[in-house]
Amino acid sequence: MGVSEIKDESALQSLLSSASNQLVVLHFSAAWAPQCKQMNEVMEELSKDSQYNNVQFAKLEAEDVPEISEKYEITAVPTFIFIKNKSQVDRIDGAKAADLTKKVKLLCSGQGGVPPPAEDKKPIQDLNTRLKNLINSAPVMLFMKGDPEQPRCGFSRQITQLLKERGIKFSSFDILQDEEVRQGLKTYSNWPTYPQLYANGELIGGVDIVKELIESGELEAQLPKQTSLEDRLKGLINKSDVMLFMKGDPDTPRCGFSKQTTSILADTGVKYDTFDILSDEEVRQGLKKYSNWPTYPQLYVKGELIGGLDIIKELKESGELESVLKGQ
Template identity: 65%
Template sequence: MAKVLEATNRQQFEDFLAKAGKNLAVVHFQAAWAPQCGQMNEVMAELAKEHAHATFVKLEAENVPEVSEKYDISSVPTFILFKGGEKVDRLDGAHAAELTKKVQGLAGSGSPQGGADGGDLNQRLKKLINAAPCMLFMKGSTQEPRCGFSRQMVALLKEHSVQFSTFDILSDEEVRQGLKAYSNWPTYPQLYVNGELVGGLDIVKELAESGELETTCPKAVTLEHRLKTIINRSPVMLFMKGNKEAARCGFSRQILEVLNTAGVDFDTFDILQDEEVRQGLKTYSNWPTYPQLYVKGELIGGLDIVKELKESGELESVLRGES
């Protein structure tokens, strides 16, 4: 198959696995709001072109909870790899190079190991270096660095909110030795941005101290930025339990009834579907309960305030941003 399929329910997911048969199937448990998932979908699309006999599927983790729970999905992106309908491997996080390596190994194609000539190895290194906008070649992973320099590098990038993928050079001796010659850089970790070598730990430290690291590397989306984006998704945004069609608590149901009589369009966000937003918005807005109503990015309040505005006749003008 030459494209990434999308499973929107459990039956579709099971059908895609069944059609894959004994061939490899790669399932990306994703979230539309997470930029790293979008980045990894691009990686999936490229892998789909290279491995025509494999099946590549993306699945919105929160929308198909029974499948996510079955495979213990606690964060996105997460990748589960199947053969013959059985799970054979797993990858947690946006590690493009690691995913590429796993797919190449399980799909039975890709660059040969050990016996590749220099040209083949260089092509493979180029693909790994360009697997993500910011690639860190290190010992171990972000969760488990295997040396002090790698540990310091990961901590530094995280401290400066850099969005990056990693490749564990301890898992591939050919890459470990080949990259030293390819980049003319004898030690690890090595950081690449947009396919170009930035350097090792000392250089990244210097960039951080000079304030240049933020402009050199792509930044991860912070929770605050994400909250602002959601709040401003519509001129009138209601954060509630449930949605317009099915409120999941009495307070949310009551505020919907009031807003529906105001004759002003509004959008909703179900805080039960996103624990990060549910907890983060309380701190961001300094408002400990739900529902919460925002107009043009500004907090109006909860149910009691909306009721007061309705009784005073001010609600419609407030919703239109006129007062």
């Protein structure tokens, strides 16, 4: 059947719909990575094997389809995602030709479908720090299933509607995209269900609590005063002398450009802070207009925009990066 090429979300959904209960193998790759070319050749050979006639093979340029890459938590290439009935059943990270062949054969035989054991998680202290940063990433923060435009459970739909009806600005985090956050936040906040609403870093509660506060007229008093987007952006930009707006965080960058940027900055030894623009759509879109810079990552030094990855590379090559980061 050959290997198809996926260039956008609609093409992916079309493939998944047509595949019905077939196994779909997605290869997230990059043209600049030789190991991806090798794995594409392996996949081409598998697609020609008659025993895999019912398998749909497809490849995607990970950095050309950032939304899809984010959905499947692609942080490096090559990565292979295995899907049945539109649900992910397994994955392989890295150029592992033998593992790819074995996995395709296993899932075709009906013996697969259970994800491999999770890798050892980061120390609890690191997870708690990450949770604290997420909770405090916006004055009003909602941890929900899905996003405000596409809630993926009835309770999440109710709470976003209640907040929108009252003109309350809030940011959100989709706990379905991060199992570590999903489970860790339950323990961290001692609150077993979702959604969870926070204000100024403090837990308000779930949809029932929000409804009670609305009925008693106390909700607005529990929330911080609304600030303009411009003031909020200024505050974030000036949060640290060196501030990087990126996709993900330095430990788990969620696009190739962010990964390269954090690697370059780490080599300088200069301390910097970050903001995950995937956690806040208002900041993600607003900062593009505020800075007149349409892409991410974006690096700021003492409140001034330096630029993105290309500018950072140029400064590194010219030997000026460290002095620029130190504001010299």
